[in-house]
Amino acid sequence: MKIALAQINPTIGDLQGNLEKILEFWERARELGADLVIFPELSLCGYPPRDLLLRSEFLQAVHRTLEKLAARIRRPAAVVGYPEENPGPGRALFNALAFIEEGRILFRYRKRLLPYYDVFDEPRYFEPGVSAGIFTWRGKRLAFTICEDLWSHEGYVPRPYPVDTLAGLTEVQAVINLAASPFHLGKGLLRRALMARNAARLRAPVIEVNQVGGHDHLLFDGQSLAVSPEGELLAQARDFEEDLVWCDLETGEGVVRPVSERRMESLLKALTLGVRDFFRRVKAQGAILGLSGGIDSSVTAVIAARALGPEKVLGVLLPSPYNSPESEEDALALARNLGLRTLKIPIGEILSTMKEALSRALGTEIQGLTEENLQARIRGNLLMALSNQFPGYLVLNTGNKSEIAVGYCTLYGDTCGALSVLGDLTKDLVYELALEINRERPLIPERVLRKPPSAELRPGQRDEDDLPPYWMVNSLVRGYVEEGLSPEELVARGFPEKVVREVLGRLRRAEFKRWQLPPTLRVSPRAFGYGWRYPIAHAFPLEAPDGS
Numbered sequence: 280m281k282i283a284l285a286q287i288n289p290t291i292g293d294l295q296g297n298l299e300k301i302l303e304f305w306e307r308a309r310e311l312g313a314d315l316v317i318f319p320e321l322s323l324c325g326y327p328p329r330d331l332l333l334r335s336e337f338l339q340a341v342h343r344t345l346e347k348l349a350a351r352i353r354r355p356a357a358v359v360g361y362p363e364e365n366p367g368p369g370r371a372l373f374n375a376l377a378f379i380e381e382g383r384i385l386f387r388y389r390k391r392l393l394p395y396y397d398v399f400d401e402p403r404y405f406e407p408g409v410s411a412g413i414f415t416w417r418g419k420r421l422a423f424t425i426c427e428d429l430w431s432h433e434g435y436v437p438r439p440y441p442v443d444t445l446a447g448l449t450e451v452q453a454v455i456n457l458a459a460s461p462f463h464l465g466k467g468l469l470r471r472a473l474m475a476r477n478a479a480r481l482r483a484p485v486i487e488v489n490q491v492g493g494h495d496h497l498l499f500d501g502q503s504l505a506v507s508p509e510g511e512l513l514a515q516a517r518d519f520e521e522d523l524v525w526c527d528l529e530t531g532e533g534v535v536r537p538v539s540e541r542r543m544e545s546l547l548k549a550l551t552l553g554v555r556d557f558f559r560r561v562k563a564q565g566a567i568l569g570l571s572g573g574i575d576s577s578v579t580a581v582i583a584a585r586a587l588g589p590e591k592v593l594g595v596l597l598p599s600p601y602n603s604p605e606s607e608e609d610a611l612a613l614a615r616n617l618g619l620r621t622l623k624i625p626i627g628e629i630l631s632t633m634k635e636a637l638s639r640a641l642g643t644e645i646q647g648l649t650e651e652n653l654q655a656r657i658r659g660n661l662l663m664a665l666s667n668q669f670p671g672y673l674v675l676n677t678g679n680k681s682e683i684a685v686g687y688c689t690l691y692g693d694t695c696g697a698l699s700v701l702g703d704l705t706k707d708l709v710y711e712l713a714l715e716i717n718r719e720r721p722l723i724p725e726r727v728l729r730k731p732p733s734a735e736l737r738p739g740q741r742d743e744d745d746l747p748p749y750w751m752v753n754s755l756v757r758g759y760v761e762e763g764l765s766p767e768e769l770v771a772r773g774f775p776e777k778v779v780r781e782v783l784g785r786l787r788r789a790e791f792k793r794w795q796l797p798p799t800l801r802v803s804p805r806a807f808g809y810g811w812r813y814p815i816a817h818a819f820p821l822e823a824p825d826g827s
């Protein structure tokens with residue numbers, strides 16, 4: 280039995296487009312001589328459709344699309360994911376799959392384990408299925424599962440997990456998993472190891488078909504795979520692009536494509552895909568960003584140019600009296616290296632006018648924090664004005680996770696934009712990514728990599744005069760946000776208690792800014808976004824509530 284893995288990039292809600300894509304891949308699988316072709320979880324509507332699932336007109340349209348699709352499928356058989364409304368009394372929705380052959384749906388399965396941690400919120404929409412997905416077809420017992428069904432998270436749900444119940448059943452010839460498993464750094468290896476463990480435990484090859492593409496905050500890397508019970512890779516699809524591979528259950532033959540092995544290589548691919556898909560799906564024409572000659576805007580510009588083409592990226596120089604001439608030289612050198620169009624709008628006069636107006640009204644001189652933030656807001660304002668002026672052009676936000684964590688950014692200033700490209704990268708990762716970018720060609724000027732980070736909002740300002748050293752901020756943000764460590768556990772790791780308190784205090788106080796940030800591209804196991812839901816107006820203290 281030859282099984283094709285159709286790793287597609289559906290667009291959420293583009294039912295007609297997704298139908299056509301599924302038929303195109305089905306046709307290609309037919310040409311390969313496949314018996315069965317598998318598509319990802321919720322492939323008909325894209326994942327995650329979020330509250331579209333609460334709309335009856337959406338569900339009806341999905342239903343009609345599934346019927347249209349079924350009528351077109353002959354051979355090979357195809358398995359697609361879709362939201363299924365309960366035909367019985369009471370409104371219940373299931374995250375389901377349909378096995379289609381010769382114009383008919385021969386079998387359906389409903390996802391049993393609905394994830395509700397981190398970025399996942401499936402019980403908000405779906406009821407869990409109750410039966411194991413065993414379907415005997417052409418003499419083979421196939422076990423169908425949907426993404427989380429093959430995962431197990433200690434402490435989240437009562438045992439047994441679906442994978443435990445599968446292990447207790449009589450032998451199957453293959454375990455098939457329709458997935459929408461989002462990317463974070465290291466996720467590919469994690470998934471491969473998990474599927475190999477599952478294959479060994481279930482004594483059958485596991486075939487996992489993942490979706491690919493950027494969907495707002497979430498990035499999907501694909502890397503669909505088939506793995507034997509002995510841990511041998513039978514098939515593997517590319518990372519971060521659509522692909523069609525296959526494996527043969529009898530002969531063990533299959534197509535194994537190479538995927539990125541280096542972390543920074545996959546990070547660059549992930550962010551590029553995230554920007555490209557976001558712009559493509561919202562039908563934007565191009566990107567605008569402020570080029571400061573600093574590391575964040577430089578890396579963002581490179582990613583934008585890779586994703587959209589340099590002719591679609593407008594770099595804007597917005598010098599103030601506090602900017603050094605080197606910053607402008609570096610910004611121009613970067614733009615030249617990338618082939619970007621640039622525009623220069625000095626902001627000194629605007630700043631003076633605003634300061635004067637405020638001083639006159641208040642009878643006091645405007646300086647310090649107010650003046651610093653005025654500059655960031657003037658820049659934000661001008662970038663948004665350009666976005667209005669050039670229809671279809673969106674502003675790219677350049678902030679990184681370390682700044683966003685501690686609130687080292689100006690609300691309605693440098694926090695503006697349609698999409699935050701680096702918002703899930705701590706500052707050290709931004710540097711690592713810059714080195715990766717420069718591996719092939721030195722696009723980012725050497726001086727940008729060497730100079731100390733500075734917002735240049737007052738004379739001689741350096742980030743590390745306002746904040747603890749970045750290496751500590753980065754590690755503390757990772758420990759607190761990504762690993763969920765407590766202040767005490769961070770101190771036990773050797774960080775000075777004073778620094779832990781300062782960074783975590785800033786982090787908690789900056790929640791209000793994060794509620795107003797553009798969506799970030801999620802590349803870590805815990806990003807600011809869907810998976811980070813803290814109150815703003817809370818009073819939980821950093822020290823133990825009983826004062827101990």
Ligand SMILES: Nc1ncnc2c1ncn2[C@@H]1O[C@H](COP(=O)(O)OP(=O)(O)OC[C@H]2O[C@@H]([n+]3cccc(C(=O)O)c3)[C@H](O)[C@@H]2O)[C@@H](O)[C@H]1O
Pocket residue numbers: 648651652655682686687688689690691692693733734736742745791815
């Ligand atoms: N709990 C709460 N809920 C809702 N809103 C709240 C709030 N607390 C304060 N606010 C509001 O927020 C305001 C303060 O926030 P905001 O105006 O943003 O400014 P703020 O956080 O006071 O200052 C921004 C800091 O970031 C630095 N910065 C700015 C720009 C770029 C960079 C860089 O390196 O890239 C660094 C800048 O030098 C300064 O130190 C308050 O005046 C108040 O209006």
Ligand SMILES: Nc1ncnc2c1ncn2[C@@H]1O[C@H](COP(=O)(O)OP(=O)(O)OP(=O)(O)O)[C@@H](O)[C@H]1O
Pocket residue numbers: 568569570571572573574575576577595596597598599602658677678682693732733734735
């Ligand atoms: N002189 C400038 N010209 C154009 N844009 C600027 C300028 N200064 C700041 N910006 C914009 O505001 C963002 C915030 O930058 P800022 O220089 O204050 O700190 P940063 O976080 O160190 O960023 P970067 O590393 O890009 O400089 C920049 O990434 C850039 O998009």
Ligand SMILES: NC(=O)CC[C@H](N)C(=O)O
Pocket residue numbers: 320394399425426427428430458459460461
């Ligand atoms: N769609 C899902 O069920 C995804 C959950 C799964 N644990 C993952 O991250 O890959």
